[in-house]
Amino acid sequence: MPEWLEIAWRTLLAVAVLFAMTKLLGKRQVSQLSLFEYITGITIGSLAAYVSLDLEATWYLGLVSMAVWVGVTLGMEFLQLKSKTVRDILDSKATVLIKDGKIMEDNLKKERLTTDELMEQLRTKKVFKAADVEFAVMEPSGDINVLLTKENQPLTPKHLGIKVSPEQEPQTVIMDGQIMDEPLATIGLNREWLDAELEKLGVAIENVFLGQVDSYGQLYVDLFDDQIKVPEPQKKAALLATLKKCEADLEMFALSTKQQKVKRMYRECSKNLEKVIDEVKPLLTR
The missing domain is CATH 1.20.1270 (Substrate Binding Domain Of Dnak; Chain:A; Domain 2)
Structure with a gap:
């Protein structure tokens, strides 16, 4: 050979x-x-x-x-x-680099990490002041994980006492101009629904590079031609506008009637609807 x-x-x-x-x-x-x-x-x-x-x-x-x-x-x-x-x-232990905003110099020397390298790693976590860090630890893999102090942590619905419903992962229903039937079936939809949504957007299936459906049933598409701008789905905005219109109608009905009992009923319904709008508004505006 x-x-x-x-x-x-x-x-x-x-x-x-x-x-x-x-x-x-x-x-x-x-x-x-x-x-x-x-x-x-x-x-x-x-x-x-x-x-x-x-x-x-x-x-x-x-x-x-x-x-x-x-x-x-x-x-x-x-x-x-x-x-x-x-x-x-084999993997060694995690090493604390910052605790209560104080840099642990001995641990930096142990890991052969300079101050410049530490600050560089913090900046990759969008942290520019060591004093803003409650706790920073170097993992055995070499990654540095950071916990900010309470006052520097991003505001979340939990901090405001707002409960939000869990959101399902988006499903990819179109890829390279081809319809993916399995993800469509997973969210209880079919090709007829997809064709109707594409018609609303004025887009042909063969022109879609990627299409995804979020947990609210809204279709987002990315086209092969990046010069064409596709309008974003407006279902959530339309629903919010409809709820506000209903609230305004109830207020108008309350003002137009002279019967006190009916007036109180309309105003009570308006207040209840206002509470509902306040609760669902974070979900309909994101």
Whole structure:
């Protein structure tokens, strides 16, 4: 067999084995590499190169070595799941960098992190003053997570005592000009509804790059032609306007009647509707 053909065959074999072993190790091997996993990735890659190019050595020994490395890594991951001590040894512990607005200089030195690097990491979290930080910790992965002080945290409906209903994830119903029937069925809709919504927007299905339906049943589309501007759905705004019109009508009815009993009824209904509008307004204006 010619050398170039043997190298091509070995390379294809190494790629297949490497892909299978990487799948076996799981997604964490790619997204959150620990120090040991980082070393494992480099070593397995080097062994794959050895299997591909070293024509003088026995090539299958490289596959044996790769299998041993993967087996050791799987064993380490199993031990990490069962023992916190093993996790602390292999992944190390999280390190507190800021506490109560005070930078922990000794911990910075321990992690070999300069003040400039710390401030850079804080700025990536949209924090520009260390004094605004209640708690900052460096995770074993190297990421820095930040908890702001109470007065610097963003205002949420919970802070205002407002309860909001859970929102379902948007469903992608059109992709690359093709209708996705399964997401449509998931939210209880069909192609006839989708065709009617597209007709309202004045858009043909083949011109839609991406179409999504939110939890309120509103369709948002992105077209292949970025120069064309599609009007945003106005169902929520129309509903809010209708509720306000009903409230105004009740007030007008209360003013137009001379019967006190009927007048009180209209005004009571108007007040109740006003309360309903105040409760649903955050949902209809976002």
